[in-house]
Amino acid sequence: MNPAISFRNLTLSYGSRRVFAQLTGDIEAGSFVGVLGPNGAGKSTLLKAIAGLVRPTEGAVEIDGKPIRRRTPLIGYVPQAVHMDEDVPLTGRDLVGLGLDGHRLGFPLPSRARREAIEAALAEVNALHLADRRIGRLSGGERQRLLIAQAIVSRPRVLLLDEPLNNLDLASTQQVVDLVKRLAHEGGMAVLLVAHDVNPLIGRVDQILYLANGRMAMGTIDQVLRPEVLSGLYGYPVEVLRAGGRIIVAAGAMDGHAHAVSAASPEASVVLP
Numbered sequence: 001m002n003p004a005i006s007f008r009n010l011t012l013s014y015g016s017r018r019v020f021a022q023l024t025g026d027i028e029a030g031s032f033v034g035v036l037g038p039n040g041a042g043k044s045t046l047l048k049a050i051a052g053l054v055r056p057t058e059g060a061v062e063i064d065g066k067p068i069r070r071r072t073p074l075i076g077y078v079p080q081a082v083h084m085d086e087d088v089p090l091t092g093r094d095l096v097g098l099g100l101d102g103h104r105l106g107f108p109l110p111s112r113a114r115r116e117a118i119e120a121a122l123a124e125v126n127a128l129h130l131a132d133r134r135i136g137r138l139s140g141g142e143r144q145r146l147l148i149a150q151a152i153v154s155r156p157r158v159l160l161l162d163e164p165l166n167n168l169d170l171a172s173t174q175q176v177v178d179l180v181k182r183l184a185h186e187g188g189m190a191v192l193l194v195a196h197d198v199n200p201l202i203g204r205v206d207q208i209l210y211l212a213n214g215r216m217a218m219g220t221i222d223q224v225l226r227p228e229v230l231s232g233l234y235g236y237p238v239e240v241l242r243a244g245g246r247i248i249v250a251a252g253a254m255d256g257h258a259h260a261v262s263a264a265s266p267e268a269s270v271v272l273p
């Protein structure tokens with residue numbers, strides 16, 4: 001069977017700025033993968049390339065073995081930091097319904113099927129009670145659950161979430177991560193979730209995809225978050241500290257914007273067994 005997501009030799013530049021080069025990886029249906037790496041490493045760009053929203057300079061993405069198409073219902077995508085005005089006159093139900101409108105090919109769903117799809121997506125993220133609430137007045141965690149409902153209402157095979165945990169407190173973070181894990185493991189979706197901190201993902205993700213210095217390493221947390229693997233990616237010594245069940249990647253003073261975009265080597269992907 002084809003992997004749900006497959007990308008080969010993916011290289012992407014914005015003008016003369018190379019973000020990453022020669023990334024290759026497969027993500028199976030039902031798999032929950034955390035996407036990590038320093039600021040500016042290209043995590044959002046990778047998600048956009050998989051969603052077909054930016055065109056790679058080289059390489060290809062396939063979803064279920066077929067070339068990616070823009071606005072396909074096979075992909076649910078939640079971009080980073082969706083701003084919502086407090087007074088926007090949309091309810092939770094309206095927001096989820098918008099997820100059915102973007103992909104339509106001229107034949108709107110009959111209103112009953114549409115209503116049922118929206119209610120099912122709301123139920124899936126435990127947000128039926130938010131259906132009639134104004135979205136601008138919801139908490140960050142409530143809103144994030146509705147955005148995920150919007151992304152899954154068209155029953156996609158692939159779910160791409162760009163920093164859905166930003167600005168959430170610990171309890172909401174855990175709720176959203178557990179929800180996403182259920183969508184992958186029970187719903188059979190392949191999920192990529194971009195996060196800044198690996199700790200809320202420990203014990204929940206199947207794999208991580210770590211991007212740095214234009215290259216990537218993919219494998220379990222224990223396989224990837226090792227000094228030798230990360231030092232190889234960054235190109236200088238990186239420490240991985242474990243304390244009280246938490247993991248800290250100490251990439252030193254050079255970590256951050258200064259080095260994050262640089263020429264990548266041709267052997268850019270380390271996919272660990």
Ligand SMILES: Nc1ncnc2c1ncn2[C@@H]1O[C@H](COP(=O)(O)OP(=O)(O)OP(=O)(O)O)[C@@H](O)[C@H]1O
Nearest residue numbers: 014017019037038039040041042043044045046261
């Ligand atoms: N539309 C664009 N045009 C030009 N450069 C861009 C564009 N979008 C992103 N970049 C640059 O590409 C690089 C990767 O950006 P991207 O947003 O993918 O990184 P990221 O890993 O998601 O970062 P962060 O963790 O800060 O959100 C950055 O240097 C960014 O400035």
